[in-house]
Amino acid sequence: MAIILEILLYLASGTFYWWWTQNLAFFGLAPNFIFAAALSAAILAGPVKAVAWGFFLGLYADILGVSAFGGYALTYSLMAYAVYVVKRHFDMDSFFSQLVAALSLSWISMFFYQGLSLVFFRINPTGLKIFLTEPFLNALAVPVVFQVFYWLKRRTGIL
């Protein structure tokens, strides 16, 4: 039952991101809810499940683009592992730590993905506008998504 709910949550996360970008994108900018879902899952779930969530959400992000397929999968998998390491030392449940984590990990992920794209495909996918603004939007989105995931975890036992 839990696995079905997790698949539904996974699909719902992607669908919500799609809906937001279709209807609420402002000057081509929108919070990256895939990233926010990956980070929230990494905070809430155990390490294996967190890395798996990162990988599959990364695949979802990859399939949305045309560049490095597997790039986001690798990025979010490693991010989930990094969060697993970090959360043993820091309280990641608090709003402020989520904000800081979202901001810093957004930039690190972008740099990492940029590096992967340059190394494997010689392309430069991330625009400066996205690079400068999206981390702040993500920082706002992550606490909200975290609360939703946390509520679902308490209610249904998923993650």
Next chain:
Amino acid sequence: MSREKDAANYAVVFFAVLSVLLLIFPASKIAHTARIVASYSLYPSLHYGARYGYFVRNVPANFVSLLSTDQENRALREKVKDLEVKLLNASAAVSENERLAQELRLSHTLPWAGSWARVVNKTPSDWYGSFFISKGSDDGIEVNDTVLGMQEGRAGLAGRVFEVYPKFSKVLLITNSAASAVCSIAPSGLEALVEGKGTWLLKVNYVPEQSELAEGAEITTASGGLLFPAGVPVGKVTKVYPRESFMNFITADVTPAVDLNTLKEVFVVRRHLQQENIPAAGAER
């Protein structure tokens, strides 16, 4: 803890290797399969979303529209309230204007000099006894000046100035049970004393029983009185009481010429009565 760490390490290595393989061999069979599998996760949004998107597509726009409509609705409600108040004020102003214009026209026809004053206070406990007007000694109002009300295009006795303050005065109404006036009853010109009853009616006393006092007879102030100028309409006889066996005069109820309940402005007639003349007024109060 160590097992969990090991599992985490294995997991990250597994998924990292898988990702790197996808990156290194983008055209390989494994990458192609992964693409197909991953593409199914786009189904809810791209296929069903596009198909049923019209249900949710306009949600943000509708929400914004709803908010703006709500704000507009609130603003319009405020405006409607404001306009209703203005309309009420305007209609009150129009009726006041009509009334004042009529009174002003009428005051030009009056044979007495005086000034207009507003009724500024009526005490419920003394409703038929007195009220305050907006003019006082600063405006030349003096004690015992006659106060007239206007109704249906004609003046009528309302009372007299009883107390004067610099900015306002108190009027003793003719309906006050302590007020009275020497009056003349039409058509015979018979003089009698009209007194207040403390109600909306007056009574006329000391009318000789042989006089022809009839209902509907007009009563005006008489020249024999000192407090009020002669010829001011006081009221109409509405009911004549039969003579009591032990009395040799009759009484009657009189409806005042002006409805003291509805007076908004009054005309104060300057009398310049010398205070020493007041005791000469006799029964008139």
